[in-house]
Amino acid sequence: MAVAEFIPSSSSSLTKTISLYSSQLLHVSTHKPRLLLTPLRRSKICCSVISNEVQAPVPVAKEPIKKTECFGVFCLTYDLKAEEETSSWKKLINVSVSGAAGMIANHLLFKLASGEVFGPDQPVALKLLGSERSIQALEGVAMELEDSLFPLLREVSIGIDPYEVFQDAEWALLIGAKPRGPGMERAGLLDINGQIFAEQGKALNAVASRNVKVIVVGNPCNTNALICLKNAPDIPAKNFHALTRLDENRAKCQLALKAGVFYDKVSNMTIWGNHSTTQVPDFLNAKINGFPVKDVIRDSKWLEEEFTEKIQKRGGVLIQKWGRSSAASTAVSVVDAMRSLVTPTPEGDWFSTGVYTNGNPYGIAEDIVFSMPCRSKGDGDYELVKDVLMDDYLRSRIKKSEDELLAEKRCVAHLTGEGIAVCDLPGDTMLPGEM
Numbered sequence: 001m002a003v004a005e006f007i008p009s010s011s012s013s014l015t016k017t018i019s020l021y022s023s024q025l026l027h028v029s030t031h032k033p034r035l036l037l038t039p040l041r042r043s044k045i046c047c048s049v050i051s052n053e054v055q056a057p058v059p060v061a062k063e064p065i066k067k068t069e070c071f072g073v074f075c076l077t078y079d080l081k082a083e084e085e086t087s088s089w090k091k092l093i094n095v096s097v098s099g100a101a102g103m104i105a106n107h108l109l110f111k112l113a114s115g116e117v118f119g120p121d122q123p124v125a126l127k128l129l130g131s132e133r134s135i136q137a138l139e140g141v142a143m144e145l146e147d148s149l150f151p152l153l154r155e156v157s158i159g160i161d162p163y164e165v166f167q168d169a170e171w172a173l174l175i176g177a178k179p180r181g182p183g184m185e186r187a188g189l190l191d192i193n194g195q196i197f198a199e200q201g202k203a204l205n206a207v208a209s210r211n212v213k214v215i216v217v218g219n220p221c222n223t224n225a226l227i228c229l230k231n232a233p234d235i236p237a238k239n240f241h242a243l244t245r246l247d248e249n250r251a252k253c254q255l256a257l258k259a260g261v262f263y264d265k266v267s268n269m270t271i272w273g274n275h276s277t278t279q280v281p282d283f284l285n286a287k288i289n290g291f292p293v294k295d296v297i298r299d300s301k302w303l304e305e306e307f308t309e310k311i312q313k314r315g316g317v318l319i320q321k322w323g324r325s326s327a328a329s330t331a332v333s334v335v336d337a338m339r340s341l342v343t344p345t346p347e348g349d350w351f352s353t354g355v356y357t358n359g360n361p362y363g364i365a366e367d368i369v370f371s372m373p374c375r376s377k378g379d380g381d382y383e384l385v386k387d388v389l390m391d392d393y394l395r396s397r398i399k400k401s402e403d404e405l406l407a408e409k410r411c412v413a414h415l416t417g418e419g420i421a422v423c424d425l426p427g428d429t430m431l432p433g434e435m
């Protein structure tokens with residue numbers, strides 16, 4: 001990856017050179033360096049810093065972007081004054097994002113850059129994956145990131161090769177996926193998107209941090225996550241997540257509305273299963289103001305039918321209104337999902353995420369990616385919650401989602417290294433946005 005060379009200026013004893021290589025410690029400055037630069041693409045820029053004055057950059061070369069490159073102002077290195085050093089130096093964190101020119105990313109990237117996920121003292125590098133078709137748009141995204149002057153955003157690079165964009169990734173947010181078009185079979189979507197996630201799994205396996213945390217957003221996200229992890233055998237399967245946090249947030253909102261409370265009073269909300277219309281929003285274990293939902297909302301018919309279906313189909317209703325799928329609330333839920341892994345889960349509570357079933361205590365089939373209740377110590381890892389209630393209703397609903405995921409798995413066997421694909425998908429289930 002290209003990073004501009006820094007040519008030392010007439011150095012003052014009060015200046016310290018910090019180059020923005022991801023392996024180095026960074027100084028989190030509350031001040032933006034005073035740089036008056038024209039953003040340049042694939043340009044070597046050198047600048048002399050004398051008494052805080054910056055001379056005009058000297059462009060050396062300018063070529064179209066073909067592979068991962070640092071972008072514009074993020075190619076610069078900075079002189080930071082020694083007195084600006086604080087005890088809050090932290091190592092730059094590398095976040096790779098696919099589908100970075102898409103709608104969800106357009107909300108998410110700005111949240112990541114502002115410190116919403118990792119906090120106000122954590123510098124961030126964003127590595128954006130696009131394609132030939134989106135590279136111009138991706139440059140536009142990078143320009144907007146430049147213009148936002150985020151103090152914590154220390155590196156932005158864009159590229160179309162996952163083997164470059166995922167280099168040293170500590171987080172990989174896999175958003176890019178082909179939307180289902182008119183007349184396309186679900187099996188066809190699984191195959192096209194599965195190939196994207198198989199390739200990206202291989203790339204992560206080859207170049208990402210060995211402890212990378214992967215959040216798959218692109219649909220069908222559970223099975224895409226399964227394909228991805230199967231193609232990344234050197235990365236713990238436990239590190240792969242399928243995003244079901246949006247479903248959890250939707251469920252909390254609807255329960256709060258029905259109970260007439262603010263949504264922060266709803267806790268212990270589990271979404272079980274697939275991010276599809278078979279998902280199970282669990283009102284047996286969820287609480288309102290610390291009380292079981294069923295003690296607060298004494299309308300079982302509403303819970304079993306109206307509420308459940310509302311959550312399962314919320315995405316589709318929104319698409320009918322908007323003409324496109326949820327982007328802003330999905331981005332918010334990605335932030336929530338990440339924060340749940342990097343901050344300790346509040347005592348007694350939990351969150352939902354789609355994770356690899358490997359020794360789960362609920363009797364769910366092994367070797368699929370299934371949304372379940374989890375807790376984290378805030379170290380990026382999680383544990384499944386053990387003490388949850390089950391009843392016949394919950395068990396039968398969970399089984400339906402499990403059957404669907406097992407069918408999806410058989411349908412992508414050619415992408416997981418498990419032989420010949422057989423597609424016997426249940427006909428009556430869909431992505432939330434497909435109704």
Ligand SMILES: NC(=O)C1=CN([C@@H]2O[C@H](COP(=O)(O)OP(=O)(O)OC[C@H]3O[C@@H](n4cnc5c(N)ncnc54)[C@H](OP(=O)(O)O)[C@@H]3O)[C@@H](O)[C@H]2O)C=CC1
Nearest residue numbers: 099101102103104130131134176177178217218219243246
């Ligand atoms: N899990 C969840 O809760 C949710 C998941 N989603 C899913 O997230 C994904 C992204 O949504 P959103 O950002 O709104 O979508 P957009 O259509 O805005 O962006 C999707 C990106 O996917 C990339 N892409 C990859 N392969 C293809 C292809 N074959 N054809 C077209 N585009 C492709 C494109 O980027 P490029 O050209 O750079 O590759 C495009 O920018 C979708 O799969 C959507 O269903 C949406 C909402 C909620």
Ligand SMILES: O=C([O-])CC(=O)C(=O)O
Nearest residue numbers: 315325326431432433434
């Ligand atoms: O199907 C889609 O793209 C939308 C989706 O997942 C959701 O809104 O939950």
